[in-house]
Amino acid sequence: MPYLKSKHLTNNSKRRNETSDKANRKLIYIGREIRFQSEQDLEDYIEAYFDIIFPELVLIKRQHSLKMQRCDLLCCSKLDKQAVIIELKNEEDRGLVSQLLRYRKNILQNQSFADRIDYSLPIKLIAIAPIFHEDNYTDKEASKFEDDICFWKFHIEYQTTGAKFQLEGKNYDILYPVFGLPGSLQNEDIQNTVLPAFTHNFKSKLPVDTHQNFRIIRELFMAQPKIKEMVSPTYRKILYGTGEGENHKKLAEITNTGKGIWLFLWLPTKVKTNIKIPVARFGFVLAANNSHFAQDSLVEWLVCTKTTVNLKDKSNNNFSFSFDRHGMTKWTNANMYLCQAAGIGSINTLDLFIYLLKGATRPFDDSIWEWWREQEKNTPTNLGWYIDLAIQTWNYRIK
Template structure:
């Protein structure tokens, strides 16, 4: 049992988490756009505002399941009792039309809620998503039910007056806080969010003077798409990623043991082979008297390790100067990280893309920029956190 799961919650903790989840529904700011943290939060929002957004419809059931098929919203029109299936997507999905066709067939065959729906009328299909892939339009044109399929795009906007959900030319308020906004636009309500039960217990074991910085760094991690938060049974380790297994992608880990409090980030690393996204787990040794997790804390060393950081290794030149099989130093001084990790072409290309947004072929200005950067890596912790987040979003896109 490496990490706690919902089955380990007591009844009281389950109630705590339910309250926390309701209180902490959120939007995230990423790539210059605002989106719902998850498809579930999008569904929650649509369900809560259903009568306002769809005044002509009746919501019959959310997540209606039949024979291994499950549609998001099964509805009917108030006037004619015509069946309407609404599928919600928080991101682009190439298989939308085939998914809607399967729902249409199973609903039509089983005639669910026949007392509420007139099945002599065609079933209307609505897909709501931020963008639609070209294949969606191709599949729609090829379908004999083309006239019954509608694509509705949505987007979310944020300004000083609040957050708005825009759909089909109409605007609706969104009261969820926005995570990941530039600090100048941060909503103070985020600082008062209710932590889930396991996370609360983990934070309680941290020194009190780290609590605020932990909350701030946690906001950044939890603002990323497809993110899960996992806590160990001892409440001494917390992991951020898609899962705990070897094949899951990970962004960050915080450990709190008798040997100290350590932050680990998955960052680009030096590799000889042509791995598309070379990453490794790095721990951070901060300068004396610098605050744990604070963005402006000064990093002295990065330690490439799958286990923990042994601070005594700093004085052991043999260990400190050792390398992994690709030639990555196990201990790297912070200002030399880019130079050390970017020693091979695929990691170099990854760095230039993440930090400059450029792909090969590189012009002279890109090479000049790289030469100015590679031997002068920033040493503030916030820079490394930002790089880890950029790497995460590149890995999962």
């Protein structure tokens, strides 16, 4: 099913989305580090604080495009009008140096803003990122413009007074809330967030008593890196992932059908092949009167399916013995999920579980195997555990 795009927005919807983007900027806590939720948020922050962070520079244009190339910030020095190109990265990027050099060539050939820039001076190239790959330093050393290329690492520190953006030994305030820290996801904060237009319409079709829990679970999904939120034209399905296509990675999906609400998560699954990160789409059958959005809901069954969950299958006495092509049961009792998914012949899935849940990699000692046997026998059955596992799996897949 195709999902709604920005071209489907009305003028009122566009205004709502602009308000939502400004009101809902946040930092996220991932992998024991605090990051901007997206590269655009990093760019927005740098642009808003540009005069404070770079008092010696003048910002000429953001996202300056030339010959299918687009640099983040085109600047010049106040003192002598030297051109300065700043490239911002929210994560590691191995091709950073070649990207900067292409920008340099295009701008030099085009002589952009010649009335404000002195092109007789060398163009300074600045990359700002939380981490730089070893290849970045190799490429810099190999470049004849090495002396004009600067790598500046940034770090975000959380203090009692709020988050601080640290760059080149200086600290700058960040007034965005931090999501993902223990206790940082407060109900009142979520209630006050402005939902994007398509998401607002999806929520409006949900039962009123699920609205708050939907907002909470949505914030958990949206706090993950590289996540896009996609809504169907009927406003009955919402997908979280890198995109809607078959080759895109997905984290979660919520469907609101005439027969009820269903949550689907992409979780580790049993495979008998050499798939490095084996995942599949699982739907959840909950205990009676439990919410598909509540962390403490009791999970009875996990259903491995590419379509919807058909409860009529439960009336078939053999439903729990139906398998997919890799040997994963299509219907798995919640407390048997780990045992089934990491069963005989599924080494990659077993290794993935132990890494995600314990942080250990092979070779495993006896204490790890003892811990794993206990995990298999005591697989949690609360929905929050599965949501957390899906999020951990997502971050492992996209890193």
